[in-house]
Amino acid sequence: MKAKSRNYYLIPYVLWIALFVITPIVLVVYYSFFNIEGEFSLENYQKFFTPVYLKMTLSSFWYAFLITFFTLLIAYPTAYLLTKTKHKQLWLLLIIVPSWINLLLKAYAFIGIFGTYGAANKFLEVMGVGGKQILFTDFSFVFVSVYIFLPFMILPIFNALDELNPSFIDASKDLGASSWRTFSRVVFPLTLDGVKSGCQIVFIPALSLFMLTRLIAGNRVITLGTAIEQHFLVTQDWGMGATIAVFLIIFMVVIMLLTGRRKRGEMR
Amino acid sequence: MSDQTIIRFENVTKQYDNDPAVLNDVSFEIERGKFYTLLGPSGCGKTTILRLIAGFISPSKGNIYFNNKKVNEVPANKRQVNTVFQDYALFPHLNVFENVAFGLRIKKLKSEMINQKVIEALKFVNLEGYEKREIKEMSGGQRQRVAIARAIVNEPELILLDEPLSALDLKLRTEMQYELRELQRNLGITFIFVTHDQEEALAMSDEIFVLNNGKIEQSGTPNDIYDEPINRFVADFIGESNIVEGVMVEDYVVQFTGKTFDCVDGGLNQNETVEIVIRPEDLEITSPNVGKLKVKVDSQLFRGVHYEISCYDEDGNEWLVHSTKKAIVGSEIGLNFEPEDIHVMRLGETEEEFDKRLEAYEEGSYES
Numbered sequence: 001m002k003a004k005s006r007n008y009y010l011i012p013y014v015l016w017i018a019l020f021v022i023t024p025i026v027l028v029v030y031y032s033f034f035n036i037e038g039e040f041s042l043e044n045y046q047k048f049f050t051p052v053y054l055k056m057t058l059s060s061f062w063y064a065f066l067i068t069f070f071t072l073l074i075a076y077p078t079a080y081l082l083t084k085t086k087h088k089q090l091w092l093l094l095i096i097v098p099s100w101i102n103l104l105l106k107a108y109a110f111i112g113i114f115g116t117y118g119a120a121n122k123f124l125e126v127m128g129v130g131g132k133q134i135l136f137t138d139f140s141f142v143f144v145s146v147y148i149f150l151p152f153m154i155l156p157i158f159n160a161l162d163e164l165n166p167s168f169i170d171a172s173k174d175l176g177a178s179s180w181r182t183f184s185r186v187v188f189p190l191t192l193d194g195v196k197s198g199c200q201i202v203f204i205p206a207l208s209l210f211m212l213t214r215l216i217a218g219n220r221v222i223t224l225g226t227a228i229e230q231h232f233l234v235t236q237d238w239g240m241g242a243t244i245a246v247f248l249i250i251f252m253v254v255i256m257l258l259t260g261r262r263k264r265g266e267m268r
Numbered sequence: 269m270s271d272q273t274i275i276r277f278e279n280v281t282k283q284y285d286n287d288p289a290v291l292n293d294v295s296f297e298i299e300r301g302k303f304y305t306l307l308g309p310s311g312c313g314k315t316t317i318l319r320l321i322a323g324f325i326s327p328s329k330g331n332i333y334f335n336n337k338k339v340n341e342v343p344a345n346k347r348q349v350n351t352v353f354q355d356y357a358l359f360p361h362l363n364v365f366e367n368v369a370f371g372l373r374i375k376k377l378k379s380e381m382i383n384q385k386v387i388e389a390l391k392f393v394n395l396e397g398y399e400k401r402e403i404k405e406m407s408g409g410q411r412q413r414v415a416i417a418r419a420i421v422n423e424p425e426l427i428l429l430d431e432p433l434s435a436l437d438l439k440l441r442t443e444m445q446y447e448l449r450e451l452q453r454n455l456g457i458t459f460i461f462v463t464h465d466q467e468e469a470l471a472m473s474d475e476i477f478v479l480n481n482g483k484i485e486q487s488g489t490p491n492d493i494y495d496e497p498i499n500r501f502v503a504d505f506i507g508e509s510n511i512v513e514g515v516m517v518e519d520y521v522v523q524f525t526g527k528t529f530d531c532v533d534g535g536l537n538q539n540e541t542v543e544i545v546i547r548p549e550d551l552e553i554t555s556p557n558v559g560k561l562k563v564k565v566d567s568q569l570f571r572g573v574h575y576e577i578s579c580y581d582e583d584g585n586e587w588l589v590h591s592t593k594k595a596i597v598g599s600e601i602g603l604n605f606e607p608e609d610i611h612v613m614r615l616g617e618t619e620e621e622f623d624k625r626l627e628a629y630e631e632g633s634y635e636s
Contacts, residue, residue: 175422
C-alpha cells in the first residue's frame with residue numbers, strides 16, 4: 001500500500017522527464033538521420049567529420065576553455081576573499097544578484113558600453129589611447145561571457161571554501177607550511193570538488209553559446225551553438241542541426257563523466 | 269628560571285575585541301621533558317594557552333618566551349612546536365603516509381630520509397603497514413595515532429595535545445592514556461596536554477595546571493593538587509569532595525559541625541573562618557556511637573568499585589562516602605577519619621600565599 005502511494009507521487013516526475021527530457025532527445029536523434037531532402041541517411045554524420053564542422057567544434061572547445069579559464073581565474077580569489085569578509089552572505093548575494101537579470105538585457109547593455117560611441121571607448125579616448133574596435137572582437141566575447149558566468153563559478157567554490165575545516169589550515173601551518181604552501185597543498189586540493197562543479201557549470205553552457213556569439217562577437221566567432229541556430233532557423237537543415245546537437249550531447253556527457261565528483265577520501 | 273625552561277608566559281592576557289579576557293594576566297613556566305596537563309572546564313582558557321604556544325594567535329598583553337627568546341609575533345610555521353588537534357585535522361586528500369610526511373616534505377628532506385622517518389614514526393605508534401591506507405578507512409583510535417605520528421615525526425621540542433582523547437570510547441581512552449604517557453617517556457619530548465577530564469589529568473601528568481575563568485587556580489603534581497586543593501573550585505573539580513565551613517581554633521585544631529578535631533594544618537589566624545575538605549574515600553563507616561560524625565544515610569548508588577553513599581548530618585550538611593561496604597538507607601551510621609584527611613582551605617587564598625604559608629608552618633613544625 002505504502003509503495004503504491006509512493007508510485008503515485010512519482011507520476012509528475014516521470015511525466016516531466018518523459019515529455020521534456022527523453023522525448024526531445026529521441027526526436028533530436030531521430031531528426032539527425034534525415035538529410036535536407038527528408039530521406040533517411042547517415043549523410044549528416046559524414047558531414048560532421050568534414051573540416052568545416054571539425055574546425056567549428058575545435059573553436060567551440062577553444063572558446064569554452066578560454067571562458068572557463070578566465071572565469072576560474074577571477075572566481076577563485078573572489079570566493080576566497082568572500083569567505084574572509086565579515087558579512088560574507090551579503091557580499092555573496094551582491095555577486096549573485098546580476099545573474100537574475102535577463103541574459104539578453106545584459107548583452108544589449110554591453111553593446112552600448114563597448115560600441116563605437118560607448119563608455120569604454122570614451123574612457124580610452126580620455127586616457128589618450130584613442131578609440132578602438134571593442135565590440136565584435138574575441139576579447140569582448142570572452143569578457144562578456146566571463147562576466148555572465150562568474151556567479152555560477154563563484155558559488156560552488158565559495159561553498160567548498162566555506163565548508164573547509166579551519167583546523168586543516170592550522171594543522172598545515174603547524175607542520176611548517178607557509179601560507180602559499182598551505183594553499184597549494186591543502187586548501188586548493190580540498191576545494192577541488194567546488195572548482196570541478198564550477199567548471200562544469202561554466203564549460204558546458206559555454207560550449208553551446210549562440211546569442212552572445214551573434215550580439216557581442218558579431219558572428220565572427222562561430223561555435224557549434226551558432227551552427228545549430230543557423231541550421232534550424234536559416235538554412236532549415238534540421239537534420240544537420242540535430243546531428244550537431246547529438247554531438248554536443250555526447251561531448252557534455254563525456255565532460256560530466258570526466259569532471260564528476262569522486263567520492264574518495266572524503267571527510268569533513 | 270632555569271635552563272630547563274622551554275616555555276615561559278609572562279603576564280599574558282588574551283582578549284578579543286571588547287569581550288572579557290579569555291586569559292587574564294597568566295604567568296607560568298614549562299620545563300623540558302615533562303608531561304604537563306592544562307585542566308579546566310570548557311571556556312576556562314586552556315585551549316587559548318595552547319593556541320598561544322602554537323602561534324595561531326598572539327597575546328594581547330604580556331610576553332611568551334620559547335627557549336628564552338620572545339616569540340609573541342613568530343608565526344606558527346616558524347615554531348618548533350607541533351600540535352595534535354582535537355579533531356585530529358588529518359588531511360582527507362592524503363593517505364596515512366603522506367599525512368605523516370607532510371611536515372618533512374615542507375622541509376624538503378630527501379625522499380629516502382622521509383621514507384625512513386615516516387616508517388619509524390608509524391612504528392612508534394603501532395601503525396606499521398598502514399602507510400597506504402586512506403584516512404577515512406581508519407578508526408578513531410587509529411586516526412589518533414596517525415595524528416600523533418604526524419607530530420612526532422618532525423622531532424619538535426614540544427608537542428601540544430588539544431583534548432585528543434575526547435572522541436574515543438572509555439576503554440580506548442584508558443589504553444591511549446597509558447600509551448601517550450609511555451610515548452612521552454620514551455621520546456623525552458615535552459608534552460602539554462589539554463583536557464577537562466580530571467581523572468585523565470591525574471593519571472598522566474607530571475604537573476597539572478588547574479584553570480578557571482582565564483586564570484591558573486593551582487599548579488602542582490597530581491598528588492599536591494588532589495591532597496591540598498587550594499580552594500573550593502579546585503577541590504570540587506579534582507575529584508569528589510565534601511566541603512563544609514569551619515573555624516580554625518588554633519594551629520592543628522579545627523572546629524566544624526559543632527565539634528573540634530585534630531588536623532595537620534597550621535599557620536592560620538586564630539578563629540579564622542575556613543573551609544574543610546574531606547574526600548569521600550577517606551570517610552570510613554562505623555557504628556554511630558564510635559564515629560567522629562553521626563549521619564543518616566539518604567541514598568546509595570552502586571558504582572562498581574565502590575558504593576557511593578550520600579548522608580546528612582544533624583546540621584543538614586551532605587556527606588558523600590565512597591565505601592566498599594554497603595550501608596542501609598535510612599539508618600544512622602558513624603563516620604571516622606584521620607587528622608591528615610582533613611584539608612583546610614583559607615577563603616580567597618591565592619596560590620602564592622598558599623605556598624608561602626605551607627613553607628612557613630612546615631619550617632615551624634621542624635623546629636618544634
